[in-house]
Each structure stands twice: as structure tokens, then as C-alpha cells.
Amino acid sequence: MSAPHTTTDASLSATDAVVSAPHTAADASLTTTDAPLTARVPGSKSITNRALLLAAAARGTSRLRAPLVSDDTLAFRGALTALGVRVEAGPHDAFWDVTGTGRGPVGGGGVWCADAGTAARFLPPFTATGRGTYVFDGSAQLRARPLRPLADALERLGATVRAEGDAGLPLRVDADGLRGGELQVDGGLSSQFLSGLLMAGPLLRTPLTVTVRDLVSRPYIDMTVALMRRFGAEVTEEAPGVFRIGTGGYTAVDLPVEPDASTASYFLAAAAVTGRTVTVPGLGRDSLQGDLGFVEVLRTAGARVDVGEDAVTVTGTGRLRGGFEVDMGAISDTFMTLAAIAPLADAPITVRGIGHARLKESDRIAAVAGNLAACGVETETGPDWMTVRPGPVRPALIACHRDHRIAMAFSVLGLRAPGLGFDDPSCVGKTFPGFHAELRRLFPE
Ligand SMILES: O=C(O)C1=C[C@@H](OP(=O)(O)O)[C@@H](O)[C@H](O)C1
Ligand SMILES: C=C(OP(=O)(O)O)C(=O)O
Secondary structure, eight states: OOOHHHHHHHHHHHHOOOOOOOOOOOOOOOOOOSOEEEEOOOOOOHHHHHHHHHHEEEEEEEEEEEEOOOOOOOOHHHHHHHTTTTEEGGGSSSEEEEEEESSBBBBBBEOOOOOOOOHHHHHHHHHHHHHHHHHEEOHHHHTEEEEEHHHHHHHHOOOOEESSSSSSOSSEEEEOOOOEEEEEOOSOSSSHHHHHHHHHHGGGOOEEEEEEEEOOOHHHHHHHHHHHTTOOOOOOEEEEEEEOOOSSSSEEOEOOOOBHHHHHHHHHHHHHHHEEEEETTOOTTTTTTTGGHHHHHHTTTEEEEEOOEEEEEOOSOOOOOOEEEEEEEGGGGGGGHHHHHGGGSSSSSEEEEGGGGGGOOOSSHHEEEEEEETTTOOEEEEEEEEEEEOOHHHHHHETTTHHHHHHHHHHHHHHTTTTTEEEEGGGGGGGGHHHHHHHHHSSSS
């Protein structure tokens, strides 16, 4: 399997799905003559939290350079610390040194996951490879998110798991190591179940073969496999969706963390709607993050896009083209970035394949539709799609639903639509506490 080039895969699926793109009005008031901007985008949440886990499971001390420092990664780090893993931060969090034991944790205890889906889905399999009783819990928001397919899979590998909530958390894991063998897992609600099981694989007593059905968010699995290999694991995809993992464990590494591609989507979309040029350094064509494929959607919408070796640049062309449909199932964290700016386009835009986005920090289809309605924008929605019609955007109070991406996506719309307020702007801290300051630095009022 050629793991690292997920960006290309995601971008192909984004552009392939385009069915039509007729164009009409351009906004002549926008120009591209202003100075190019460079966005300071912090580290990838998904890479930081995977690297924390893999380093905790590895033999030796790993150095994670430029990790993301945000609510989600601090929750993940705190949970590992509670499990007895040593994490030492360098000056200004320039790096985190993580000392692993080469096996699962022992001793048991409570594990607080806060709002972090990655903590709730990656840490139970890790603890199950160790010994002791672990009780996982998190915020009311995280308690509402599904965990059952993961709990069932861990039971089949020999753990005793009790899910106390309707969906998942609180979750109790009685651990005494896991056996390998053949395992089937359903990936239709979230890819994170499979990522958690794959990462636990090298710590199992015998080799594991996992077959996944109905997988959403596939690029995150490619990221998981690529990082497992970086930490020395033997993992192969023997047939599409069939993964075999050897029992050789992990070895410590020195790992630079890329800037977060989902976070970059807001600044790149800002370029598209303002007619400016925005570059994000450190995100290039070899990125591990499928969400970089969002730029192909911006290209379809009329922006100029350059994905270079070590940077991505988007230039707005003064018009946002609509009149297309796009499947964003592989990169669903970025669908709100598109949907929030879609009223500015010259024709309707339809996003498909995003049913699983209803199971995140909020029901994201409903949250976007509700906020666009408050702005006087027409939408239509279905179980896994939404259409946004162009039209004037009136001032409104955006309901963030404690969802960082709702706040960030609608902030981009706010660059072109005056009078948007936010009921909970600080919820951006889940992945980028400095988001509003950075957007204001680049686009002063
Ligand atoms: O594995 C990961 O790091 C993630 C996978 C995705 O979730 P789903 O697989 O539930 O879509 C994504 O939405 C989330 O922000 C991070
Ligand atoms: C879905 C998200 O987070 P998680 O699943 O990691 O909580 C997200 O960051 O958009």
C-alpha cells in the first residue's frame, strides 16, 4: 500500500465528483493585487495525538517537534500522564519528549478524555493491551458520540468492556493483554475505531488481521499506517480494507509535526473569498493529511491553487464559482469551511457523503443549516448531504454548539458578511486557541 500520498487521493475524489460548473457573475470589487499573506497554522491534532500514543507505546524516548498545543492534545497528553507515561515539554512547547515503556500501561485508573474523540477511540485499545481496570469518561458532548463498535471489537480480542452510556462513555475496560487473530470492524460511523485498533496491534500477543467494512474518512487510516511505520511497526494492507499487523512493537523516533490541514482550510478559504493570496508553509504534497485535498474543492470553486513541495498557496480570483456537487466523505472536517462560504458563490453548491459529520462535536449538517438559516441563506439537507443556495447574508448570532469548526468556518464567512457574532468564540480552543487573533492579524478589520 502506498500510504503517504493520501492528499492526492482526497483531491482526486473531490474533483472527480464535480458534475457541472457553469459560471455567471464575478465580483469585480475583489482584486489580487494585495501583498501575499503567510498564515501561522499550528500542528496537526491528528498527528500530535497519534504520535503521543505511538511514543507512549514505543521503547525509548521520542521527540515530537512543534506539537499542537490545544484542548484536544492537552487532554490526550494528560490522559497518558494519568496512565503513567512521562511527557516533558521543551521551552515554549517547541517539542515534547515522550518516554515509552514498550508495552501497554499497568495499574489501572480513571482516564479523562474531555472533548477529544481521538482520546476516547485511541486510548481504550492501548490500555486493553496492558493490565488493570481503566474507566474512561469525557464531556457530555463526547459521551453522546458512538463507541460501541470499538467496545465490541476489544471484547472479541479478549478484554472485558462495559459501556455505561447509551452511545459509549463512560467505558470500563478490564485489561489483561489482548490476543490477535481475525477481527472485523465497522468503519461506517468513524474511522477512529479502526485507527485505535491498528495502533494497539503491535502490542498484541499474536499477529492481528483486521478487516474493515464501510470505512469513512479513509485518509486518516493512511495517516495511522504511515505513522505506525515511522515508529517501526510492521503493518501491511493485504487487500483493500484488510490490515495485518506484526507483534514487534514500536521504537522511539524524532518526529516533526506538520501544520494542521483542517485548520489551514479556514485561511485558504479566506484567500478564496477575499481575493487575496494565502500561503501555509510546512504543508506540501507529501503531507500525511487528507484534508489538504480541500484545496482541490477551492480550485473547483475558482481559486488558484499551488501545492508545492513544502507549502500550499491559494489565491482568490475575485469570484466564487458554484454549480457543482462534491463528495467530501473523505475530508468531512472541511465540509463546513465550504458550506459556510457557499452563499457567496454564483450558483448552488451540494456536498455529499457527510452523514458521519452528524456524529462529531455537533450534528454538523444541522448546525451549518441552522446558522445559514439565521443568516437568511437557503439550504436543503438530507441524511448525508446538503445544498447551499447563494444569496445575501444578513447579520446573525452564530450558534457554535461548542464546535470549534462551526466557529472557525463562519468566521471566514464573516470576512465578507458584516455583522456576524458568535455565542461561544473560545470553543476554537479545541484545536487552535489563537485562531481569532491569527485571522485578525491576516485580515484586519
Ligand atoms: O483519526 C483522526 O484523527 C480523525 C478522524 C476523523 O474522524 P472520523 O473518522 O470519525 O470521521 C476526523 O473527523 C477527526 O477530526 C480526526
Ligand atoms: C471531529 C473532530 O474531532 P475529534 O473526532 O477528534 O473529537 C474534529 O476535530 O473536527
